[in-house]
Amino acid sequence: MIMLIGSYQLYSIETSEFALDGGAMFGIIPKPLWEKEVPADEQNRITMVTRSLLLVSDDHKIIVDTGNGTKWQEKFRDIYRIELDNLNLEKSLAKYNFTPRDITDVYCTHLHFDHVGGNTKIVAGKLEPVFPNATYWVQNENWELANSPSEKDAGSFMSADWSVLLENNMIHFVDGKESFLPEIDNHLTYGHTIGLMHPIIGDSTNKLIYMADLIPMAAHIPLPWVMAYDIHPALTVQEKGEILPTIVDEDWIIFFEHDPVHQAATVQFDGKHYRLKDSVIISA
Numbered sequence: 570m571i572m573l574i575g576s577y578q579l580y581s582i583e584t585s586e587f588a589l590d591g592g593a594m595f596g597i598i599p600k601p602l603w604e605k606e607v608p609a610d611e612q613n614r615i616t617m618v619t620r621s622l623l624l625v626s627d628d629h630k631i632i633v634d635t636g637n638g639t640k641w642q643e644k645f646r647d648i649y650r651i652e653l654d655n656l657n658l659e660k661s662l663a664k665y666n667f668t669p670r671d672i673t674d675v676y677c678t679h680l681h682f683d684h685v686g687g688n689t690k691i692v693a694g695k696l697e698p699v700f701p702n703a704t705y706w707v708q709n710e711n712w713e714l715a716n717s718p719s720e721k722d723a724g725s726f727m728s729a730d731w732s733v734l735l736e737n738n739m740i741h742f743v744d745g746k747e748s749f750l751p752e753i754d755n756h757l758t759y760g761h762t763i764g765l766m767h768p769i770i771g772d773s774t775n776k777l778i779y780m781a782d783l784i785p786m787a788a789h790i791p792l793p794w795v796m797a798y799d800i801h802p803a804l805t806v807q808e809k810g811e812i813l814p815t816i817v818d819e820d821w822i823i824f825f826e827h828d829p830v831h832q833a834a835t836v837q838f839d840g841k842h843y844r845l846k847d848s849v850i851i852s853a
Contacts, residue, residue: 570853575752575772580623580665581832581851584636584658584687588614588650596797606788614650617827619683622779624770630667631674631750633768633779634826635687635699640729658687672700674750677707678781679765680715681725688730696733705734706749709742710764721800758783760805761796777822783808785827787834787845813843822849
């Protein structure tokens, strides 16, 4: 089963399993509440995935975000419990008969390591692009932050995820909400990080938005359920409150980058809270 929207075939591409601290993932929400939704391990970590969206048309093969990648030292693979044996980029692409060389465009929602770590790889001790034939699209504002981060942000960015791309003139920079790929609109948010791009694709039947870290998992749909990783958590709540009414009223599909169970979903409002309505399978 493959979902079609407009000129695009949609594929859910799981690129890794990993784990982050549950308290960091749910901010001010008490553990007895969030653990009912997402159980924690003995180190308080919750199981997550990195999930890319592949959009395929006659002229384009676009991958939205690239996950954790493979450049990790053992120490950090243990800390983040990164698992690449069962889920990885090449295996997930091959499931649908694609390879990294087929990709024409890489849409980088933002430059945190778990979103663009798969942009590059190490081969014989040197960095190389994972997608050698692609244009990598990066928001200007997020690029500036990534290259001059605050103390809070510094650990989220790794220049190895983009340095070789810059050297090879493979990065195209985006200003604001300008459209740069066919039939794809861009929504910007600033609560999680500065200049986070969310692609929106739609036709007369369906509309889908890639939520990235605005709503990374189904458990993050309720307004106050936001991450401690956000640079402006109150702004994240506001931005969710601005877009969720449209998502509910127009029955949009929201795509989850980090939910280990749900690829995507529709949303309902019960008069008090926004919640998952129906789980949606993008591809199987």
